[in-house]
Amino acid sequence: MVRIGAFLVGLFFSGWLLVSFLFGAVAYVSDPPAPTAEKEFHLVPRHVAFSFDGPLGHYDKQQLQRGFQVFKEVCSACHSLKFVAFRDLEALGYNEAEVKAIAKGWAIKTPDVDPATGEASSRDPVPADHFPKPFANDVAARAANNNAVPPDLSLMAKARHHGPAYIYSLLTGFQDQPADLIAKFPDSKTPEGLHYNPYFANLNLAMAPPLTAEGQVTYAEGQPKPTVDQMSQDVAAFLTWAAEPKMETRKSAGFAVLLFLIIATGLAYMSYRNIWADEKH
Amino acid sequence: MSFPWAKEYTPKVPLMKWLDDRLPLPRFVYNAVGGGYPVPRNLNFFWNFGVLSGLALVIQIVTGIIMAMHYGANDAVAFWTVEHTMRDVNAGWLMRYAHANGASFFFIVVYLHIFRGLYFGSYKAPREMIWLLGLVIFLLMMATAFMGYVLPWGQMSYWGAKVITGLFGAIPVVGEPIQTWLLGGFAPGNAALNRFFSLHYLLPFVIAAVVILHIWALHIPGSSNPTGVEVKGPQDTVPFHPYYTAKDGFGAGVFFIAFAIMVYFAPNFLGHPDNYIEANPLSTPAHIVPEWYFWPFYAILRAFTVDFFFIPAKLLGVLAMFASILLLFFLPWLDTSPVRSGRYRPLFRKFYWILLLDVLVLGYCGGAPAEEPFVMISQVAAAYYFAHFLIILPLIAAYEKPLPLPGSITEAVLAKHGETAAPAAVPAE
Numbered sequence: 001m002v003r004i005g006a007f008l009v010g011l012f013f014s015g016w017l018l019v020s021f022l023f024g025a026v027a028y029v030s031d032p033p034a035p036t037a038e039k040e041f042h043l044v045p046r047h048v049a050f051s052f053d054g055p056l057g058h059y060d061k062q063q064l065q066r067g068f069q070v071f072k073e074v075c076s077a078c079h080s081l082k083f084v085a086f087r088d089l090e091a092l093g094y095n096e097a098e099v100k101a102i103a104k105g106w107a108i109k110t111p112d113v114d115p116a117t118g119e120a121s122s123r124d125p126v127p128a129d130h131f132p133k134p135f136a137n138d139v140a141a142r143a144a145n146n147n148a149v150p151p152d153l154s155l156m157a158k159a160r161h162h163g164p165a166y167i168y169s170l171l172t173g174f175q176d177q178p179a180d181l182i183a184k185f186p187d188s189k190t191p192e193g194l195h196y197n198p199y200f201a202n203l204n205l206a207m208a209p210p211l212t213a214e215g216q217v218t219y220a221e222g223q224p225k226p227t228v229d230q231m232s233q234d235v236a237a238f239l240t241w242a243a244e245p246k247m248e249t250r251k252s253a254g255f256a257v258l259l260f261l262i263i264a265t266g267l268a269y270m271s272y273r274n275i276w277a278d279e280k281h
Numbered sequence: 282m283s284f285p286w287a288k289e290y291t292p293k294v295p296l297m298k299w300l301d302d303r304l305p306l307p308r309f310v311y312n313a314v315g316g317g318y319p320v321p322r323n324l325n326f327f328w329n330f331g332v333l334s335g336l337a338l339v340i341q342i343v344t345g346i347i348m349a350m351h352y353g354a355n356d357a358v359a360f361w362t363v364e365h366t367m368r369d370v371n372a373g374w375l376m377r378y379a380h381a382n383g384a385s386f387f388f389i390v391v392y393l394h395i396f397r398g399l400y401f402g403s404y405k406a407p408r409e410m411i412w413l414l415g416l417v418i419f420l421l422m423m424a425t426a427f428m429g430y431v432l433p434w435g436q437m438s439y440w441g442a443k444v445i446t447g448l449f450g451a452i453p454v455v456g457e458p459i460q461t462w463l464l465g466g467f468a469p470g471n472a473a474l475n476r477f478f479s480l481h482y483l484l485p486f487v488i489a490a491v492v493i494l495h496i497w498a499l500h501i502p503g504s505s506n507p508t509g510v511e512v513k514g515p516q517d518t519v520p521f522h523p524y525y526t527a528k529d530g531f532g533a534g535v536f537f538i539a540f541a542i543m544v545y546f547a548p549n550f551l552g553h554p555d556n557y558i559e560a561n562p563l564s565t566p567a568h569i570v571p572e573w574y575f576w577p578f579y580a581i582l583r584a585f586t587v588d589f590f591f592i593p594a595k596l597l598g599v600l601a602m603f604a605s606i607l608l609l610f611f612l613p614w615l616d617t618s619p620v621r622s623g624r625y626r627p628l629f630r631k632f633y634w635i636l637l638l639d640v641l642v643l644g645y646c647g648g649a650p651a652e653e654p655f656v657m658i659s660q661v662a663a664a665y666y667f668a669h670f671l672i673i674l675p676l677i678a679a680y681e682k683p684l685p686l687p688g689s690i691t692e693a694v695l696a697k698h699g700e701t702a703a704p705a706a707v708p709a710e
Binding site: 002003006007009010011013014015016017018019020021023024025028033055083088151152154155158159160161163201243245246249250251253254255257258261262264265268269271272275276279280281 | 323324361364368375519527528533538548554555557559567584585586589597604611614617652657660663665667668671672694695697
């Protein structure tokens with residue numbers, strides 16, 4: 001009984017799947033899926049070498065500071081960094097007083113409540129505060145940004161495939177729409193107010209090119225020239241740190257743990273061999 | 282139960298004797314995983330994965346309980362509390378990465394455990410109950426893992442919850458009320474998040490209880506072995522401790538090394554980047570995919586694209602997906618070959634490897650976008666999956682000519698070492 005029932009169920013599912021396959025195959029051959037502009041012109045991020053790549057990689061504090069400077073002077077006008085606190089910046093090599101000064105001088109103020117009247121007010125951020133958001137809410141953000149909310153950047157480096165390389169490629173990837181794209185897909189012309197970028201999923205994004213000219217941010221003495229390429233790499237590195245601040249701890253702990261495990265497993269292997277020495281198996 | 286030659290627990294110190302007379306817990310452990318459990322001496326390394334699955338369950342419970350101390354099951358703060366754990370809790374990043382990767386490793390070792398059972402016929406009499414309880418554990422694991430993936434309240438959490446609970450919506454007439462009832466609303470929200478957290482905390486302990494039944498059922502006939510020939514005498518077995526505790530200790534070391542490499546050096550490799558974006562009911566991700574361990578089943582779900590008369594394709598997909606797991610409950614009665622081990626079943630062995638490849642292909646298609654040619658490939662692969670268990674296995678059992686079996690485990694072991702067993706050493710069955 002079980003086997004007859006199973007045979008019938010199997011015949012039904014397998015048979016209908018093969019029928020579905022035939023339907024699909026006929027449709028695929030007679031009416032192949034139409035090419036789309038996204039499919040043909042979207043690019044995977046360009047490869048960049050970062051100091052934090054690989055199991056031995058470390059953050060380059062100089063680069064993180066430069067990236068932070070780019071974030072502060074360019075990105076933070078529209079993008080929040082809500083999961084990062086000013087105090088976290090000590091990991092970039094700033095001392096306590098410098099962090100205090102950075103927080104105090106931050107262009108956007110932290111919302112607060114007036115202790116006397118209870119009315120909404122704002123104050124200078126302190127190191128314990130998270131980075132204040134540039135817009136009070138999403139409605140305000142949309143109103144100021146062509147109906148698109150600038151996403152929070154705290155986790156951007158982990159929230160996209162190839163995170164840091166994606167950020168770098170996107171920032172350096174703004175260009176005019178290729179002529180052959182418009183020739184092949186006349187309906188895919190970049191709409192008014194959007195900007196063509198082959199690294200963006202649907203090729204057109206609301207953000208205008210944020211880094212446009214060499215020297216847009218002035219780097220300190222002794223630092224590399226602030227080309228668009230350099231600034232993009234630096235801010236990609238900074239955002240990787242913002243998304244994964246414990247990476248260095250994680251990797252160094254990993255080496256200690258692996259060393260211990262390899263020794264322990266070696267001992268376990270020897271005792272296994274020892275115990276089984278006179279048992280054939 | 283045990284074999285008559287199993288060593289008996291004899292407490293040496295007065296305290297243990299006192300305890301043994303009142304609560305024989307040490308005796309219980311001794312008979313379960315100590316010297317009192319005789320195990321076939323010829324188990325290979327594929328027999329390590331049962332213990333490793335138990336280890337993975339313990340890792341999940343320990344890291345999970347610690348994370349729950351820092352988690353807020355509320356849709357307004359859930360994502361934030363997870364980030365707080367990652368950034369501000371001491372070793373919080375370690376707990377979370379260990380828990381997320383621990384789920385993947387749990388499934389890796391359980392899949393190896395299941396495929397070992399499939400190859401060596403461990404589901405066959407007298408071990409059907411072990412197999413059935415194992416499948417119950419597997420189903421509970423899937424439910425637990427699905428609900429756990431919702432808790433960080435990222436984009437994939439939210440949309441995964443929406444898609445999976447939407448499966449119940451495919452049931453005719455009562456489907457949508459059931460979906461609304463399960464979610465506590467018309468879409469995933471705070472009510473769903475709270476109940477998923479509550480159940481995600483409960484189910485691992487239910488799993489632990491079924492694991493105890495699974496091991497209890499195992500101790501009735503004793504462990505199977507690569508020859509599939511039952512134990513015939515004391516010379517076929519060794520005591521679990523120290524022989525298999527030592528072997529499992531080494532296996533655990535290898536497991537931990539692989540686990541540590543993922544947790545410390547590639548913690549996000551098995552995850553999806555979209556889950557680092559906070560849940561947004563207004564923005565649907567381009568491709569909604571579950572975690573990798575659900576991909577074969579997800580591929581089966583999506584393989585049905587054509588209605589069968591009055592049954593919509595979506596409902597067929599849901600039925601097939603559940604059937605693909607439920608049919609495993611019937612496996613002991615579908616594969617009627619008296620020979621257990623694939624080593625002595627030349628025809629079965631060929632189809633076994635085809636099945637393994639087939640499931641890998643299904644897995645790949647389940648992770649790919651629902652586009653051609655992946656849908657067509659998963660249709661053929663899913664057709665084979667059902668045919669393999671429901672049609673091919675019973676036929677093989679009926680027509681296959683198995684190879685001659687060794688007379689006993691000892692004979693097989695000695696043959697491997699180029700010796701012959703003294704016939705007197707093998708008592709009649």
